[in-house]
Amino acid sequence: MWKRAMTGAVVLFLVGAAAYASFYIAPEERTMRVIQRIFYFHAASAWAGMTAFSICFVANLLYVWRRDEKWDSLGVSSAEVGLAFITVVLITGPIWARPAWGIYWTWDARLTSTFVLWLLYISYLLLRTLIEEPDRRALLSALFGIFAFIDVPIVFGAIRWWRTQHPAPVIMGGPGSGLEPTMRKVFFFSVLALHALMVFLIAERYRLEKLRTDLELVRREAEAT
Amino acid sequence: MTPPAFAPVGLRFENIDKRYGGLLALRGVSLSIAPGECVVFAGRNGSGKTTLLRIAARLVRPSKGSLSFPGELSKEQAAAIRPGFVAHATMVYDELTAEENLLLFARLQRVPQPEHRVDALLQEVGLSDRRASLVRTFSRGMRQRVAIARALLHEPTILLLDEPATGLDPQGVTWLTEAIRRLRDSGRTILMSLHGESEISSLGTRAIRLDAGSIVADTRTGATFRSILRFADV
Amino acid sequence: MSLLPNTAVLLGKELRTEFRSRELLTTTIVFILIVIVLFSFTFDPTSDESRRFAPGLLWLAFLFASSLMLQPCFLREQHNDTLSALRLSVSDPFAIFLAKLIANTLFLLLTELLLLPLFATMYNVPVLSVLHWLVLVFFLASLGISIAGTALSAISAQARMRELLLPLLMLPLLTPILVASTEVTKALFDRAPYVQWKGIGFLAVFDVVFLTALWLFGEYLLEE
Numbered sequence: 157m158w159k160r161a162m163t164g165a166v167v168l169f170l171v172g173a174a175a176y177a178s179f180y181i182a183p184e185e186r187t188m189r190v191i192q193r194i195f196y197f198h199a200a201s202a203w204a205g206m207t208a209f210s211i212c213f214v215a216n217l218l219y220v221w222r223r224d225e226k227w228d229s230l231g232v233s234s235a236e237v238g239l240a241f242i243t244v245v246l247i248t249g250p251i252w253a254r255p256a257w258g259i260y261w262t263w264d265a266r267l268t269s270t271f272v273l274w275l276l277y278i279s280y281l282l283l284r285t286l287i288e289e290p291d292r293r294a295l296l297s298a299l300f301g302i303f304a305f306i307d308v309p310i311v312f313g314a315i316r317w318w319r320t321q322h323p324a325p326v327i328m329g330g331p332g333s334g335l336e337p338t339m340r341k342v343f344f345f346s347v348l349a350l351h352a353l354m355v356f357l358i359a360e361r362y363r364l365e366k367l368r369t370d371l372e373l374v375r376r377e378a379e380a381t
Numbered sequence: 382m383t384p385p386a387f388a389p390v391g392l393r394f395e396n397i398d399k400r401y402g403g404l405l406a407l408r409g410v411s412l413s414i415a416p417g418e419c420v421v422f423a424g425r426n427g428s429g430k431t432t433l434l435r436i437a438a439r440l441v442r443p444s445k446g447s448l449s450f451p452g453e454l455s456k457e458q459a460a461a462i463r464p465g466f467v468a469h470a471t472m473v474y475d476e477l478t479a480e481e482n483l484l485l486f487a488r489l490q491r492v493p494q495p496e497h498r499v500d501a502l503l504q505e506v507g508l509s510d511r512r513a514s515l516v517r518t519f520s521r522g523m524r525q526r527v528a529i530a531r532a533l534l535h536e537p538t539i540l541l542l543d544e545p546a547t548g549l550d551p552q553g554v555t556w557l558t559e560a561i562r563r564l565r566d567s568g569r570t571i572l573m574s575l576h577g578e579s580e581i582s583s584l585g586t587r588a589i590r591l592d593a594g595s596i597v598a599d600t601r602t603g604a605t606f607r608s609i610l611r612f613a614d615v
Numbered sequence: 616m617s618l619l620p621n622t623a624v625l626l627g628k629e630l631r632t633e634f635r636s637r638e639l640l641t642t643t644i645v646f647i648l649i650v651i652v653l654f655s656f657t658f659d660p661t662s663d664e665s666r667r668f669a670p671g672l673l674w675l676a677f678l679f680a681s682s683l684m685l686q687p688c689f690l691r692e693q694h695n696d697t698l699s700a701l702r703l704s705v706s707d708p709f710a711i712f713l714a715k716l717i718a719n720t721l722f723l724l725l726t727e728l729l730l731l732p733l734f735a736t737m738y739n740v741p742v743l744s745v746l747h748w749l750v751l752v753f754f755l756a757s758l759g760i761s762i763a764g765t766a767l768s769a770i771s772a773q774a775r776m777r778e779l780l781l782p783l784l785m786l787p788l789l790t791p792i793l794v795a796s797t798e799v800t801k802a803l804f805d806r807a808p809y810v811q812w813k814g815i816g817f818l819a820v821f822d823v824v825f826l827t828a829l830w831l832f833g834e835y836l837l838e839e
Contacts, residue, residue, distance in 0.1 A: 289402050291402070300767070317817070471695050
């Protein structure tokens with residue numbers, strides 16, 4: 157109990173430190189000024205989200221191979237946490253875009269792909285709610301998760317290839333913009349902090365899932381007799 | 382009795398569990414069936430008979446434990462074993478004719494000379510004159526006959542019958558009893574799940590009762606045939 | 616190896632079943648027609664705009680239609696539990712998928728080709744000069760839609776709300792096909808039509824990737 161609280165405190169401290177760093181340590185960007193600082197969380201969340209989905213993919217593969225329900229629990233935990241981070245990406249994008257460009261959404265390539273990514277994993281979670289029997293649910297959602305993850309690079313590739321031909325404002329300066337050294341340090345620190353948060357959240361969610369499945373098992377056994 | 386033209390095969394269930402959510406449909410079932418045995422499974426609905434047969438058909442994967450086919454078989458032969466399965470559902474296409482259905486499954490299973498085989502089976506189950514009718518137009522009893530024909534297409538060495546007399550009228554039951562008798566006498570291994578005593582149950586050489594996923598009585602370990610079947614529905 | 620003969624036999628069954636009732640084809644064609652007409656109310660279909668929007672419209676219509684057409688794919692095998700009969704009869708379960716996806720590709724292609732002349736007339740787009748290229752795009756895209764759709768329909772058939780679930784699963788997954796097909800078609804409908812090989816290659820890669828994934832994981836989709 158204490159170990160979890162301590163870990164949580166450390167993670168919170170890291171995230172707080174990253175926030176502080178992005179506001180006070182990182183130098184102000186030339187063109188965008190203050191609003192650019194949201195980039196640190198926006199981009200770091202994207203990385204953390206993708207890492208979470210990668211964990212989900214591996215968990216899905218392991219479930220199909222091993223059929224141990226702990227892989228299913230890890231799969232749903234990492235998918236939910238990943239989705240949370242991706243939601244942050246989708247929210248911080250418009251928050252940046254409005255003062256910068258005057259519009260909330262620009263159908264920028266990366267943001268659009270991220271939206272599709274979000275839809276894919278929402279579908280993964282929705283699928284799970286629509287299958288009652290736990291073993292079926294685990295297997296079928298793992299298989300869909302595998303197909304969805306394989307699709308991710310294809311989605312990003314397709315949208316990048318064709319959408320960037322259309323002139324549109326690019327969120328956060330696009331791939332060409334370089335990061336000055338201090339900014340780079342702050343960025344990587346944010347990435348680290350958010351990854352720590354991600355791992356912590358997945359661990360907590362996994363714990364919750366284990367409790368939930370155990371309870372479900374007891375309830376079904378009681379109903380069956 | 383002429384010796385069988387095939388290698389008789391037995392089955393071995395080792396410590397089989399099958400879990401559906403919190404429900405254990407089968408718990409720790411271990412069972413050895415010798416080649417050529419005709420086993421009758423009795424038990425209430427939900428006792429696990431259907432699940433056991435579906436595992437034997439290799440349609441269902443057990444949560445724990447394994448199924449094997451002991452006998453003088455190579456590994457490839459054991460993997461290629463295809464039991465004939467008659468289930469509660471007919472497993473035939475309503476929108477195809479009886480003949481089309483049987484030809485489909487005969488060709489899929491690479492039955493030699495499929496047209497002849499289908500002809501012979503249609504004759505045997507008494508549906509030759511309705512071969513070109515859509516199964517949709519058949520009565521329940523006629524569909525059951527198509528299902529049985531389908532199961533026998535590839536001359537299986539193991540037969541799995543899940544309440545096969547369902548929907549058959551008395552003549553149908555008599556015909557089916559004779560058909561199973563012939564199959565049993567030809568040395569095939571037969572597993573049947575039945576509801577209680579009947580013409581068909583008398584064909585069994587062994588009876589086993591299942592209750593809540595476990596074997597509770599077996600003629601091999603001393604129980605009598607009658608006792609197993611008589612109290613099946615209690 | 617009996618994969619190909621089994622696939623051929625099953626494909627015959629799929630085609631025979633459909634051509635006997637034609638229910639999938641007719642409902643799909645009518646649905647796409649309705650969508651095409653409805654779309655025309657959302658912009659000026661006679662102007663230059665139509666040349667810009669037409670390709671996207673066409674592919675959206677095909678995608679929506681296919682997400683409905685593919686629902687019965689595995690659902691109908693639950694009737695009388697014929698899926699179990701198939702699983703018992705074939706040595707490689709991939710044959711079941713292969714036969715269904717080939718059949719679905721053919722059905723989609725057929726509806727697309729039947730509707731193309733109508734679409735071209737209604738939206739004033741020139742198709743004759745680039746017909747063979749259009750057929751190529753239609754084929755590659757329909758193949759991709761069928762591969763993913765057949766796999767996903769095996770999943771949705773085992774869940775609740777399956778009518779709504781399949782489009783939900785299919786449409787985000789197939790966005791790359793929508794993007795690539797629209798772009799290639801746009802290039803073909805252009806005043807100076809050209810073949811966008813990048814798009815065609817992309818569609819082919821999509822097909823190969825998902826066919827491989829289906830081959831690797833297909834048997835688990837049918838497990839009980």
